[in-house]
Amino acid sequence: MLLRQNAKMAKTLVDTATGRPYLSAGVTLAPHNLSGHNVCAGASKGCAASCVLWFAGLRGTSTSRNAATRDTQWLFGHRRSFINQLNRDIANHVRRAERDQFVPVVRLNVASDLDWTDVIERWPGVQFYDYTKIRSRFASYLAGELPPNYALTFSRHERHHTATIASYLRRGGNVAQVFDVEYNPQCGRVGGAPRNGPHSWPTMAGDRWGQARHSSTVDRRPRRCCWFTLKG
Structure with missing residues (x-):
């Protein structure tokens, strides 16, 4: 099984349209190039060195790390078999959600940053x-x-310019950022909140509301900064 739940995803969130809770599951690969395959093409030195999906909580155990590494090597070594299993897992996830009156949501990049368009379009x-x-x-x-x-x-991450972030917000995108702590001791702080003249954007506490909330899964409210504290 590739599609699993973890502590970061098992938050109780309710679909505002139906009143039903979400059932979230995801694929957790070994981040960056820790498996011998780079799954995070946009990673900086700071985020690779302090990835929460490798150093925080149960992710630091050998069992979790070995499973993530094994799944990553499966993807790159036998992609067709991997995708077939993933589609079976999604089908099972949907059936479970429908049976228990949940709304199914899926995160394919729990600890990676890959293009899954072909899978997403199938569902x-x-x-x-x-x-x-x-x-x-x-x-x-x-x-x-x-x-x-x-x-x-x-x-x-620490190498993204504030003006770039502000442009994403102006265009209706949502942004997540670690704040008020060192992003990584070797790299320093990420920087201040994006500003653009008189414009400002609402913020949400990501640690409180969870993954799906600020990712627009729930209500697709645009132009929000979601703030996280550093973990690990």
Whole structure:
């Protein structure tokens, strides 16, 4: 099984349209190039050195790390077999959600930043969501070029310029950022909140509301900064 729940995803969120809670599951690969395959093309030195999906909580155990590494090597070594299993897992996830009166949502990049368009397009009735640090992918999302059932949030690291973040917000995108702590001791702070003259944007506490909330999975409210504290 590739599609699993974890502590970061098991938050109780309710679909505002139906009143039903979400059932979220995701694929957790080994981040950056820790498996021998780079799954985070937009990673900076800071985020690679302090990835919460490798150093925080149960992700630091050998069992979790070995499973993530094994799944990543499966993807790159036997992609067709991997995709077939993933589609079976999504089908089972949808059936479970329907049986228990949940709304199914799926995050394919829990600890990676890969292009899953082919899988997402196969499941138009399922809501997918992710974070990305890849500017070209987020530009495609803002231009409406990605599947309509895919909600994407830009994840800022220490090398992203404030003006870039402000431009994403002006265009209706959502941004996640670590704040008020050192992003990584070797790299320093990420920087201040994006400003653009008289413009300002609402913020949400990501640690309180969880992954799907600010990724627009719930209500697709645009132009929000979601703030996280550093973990690990």
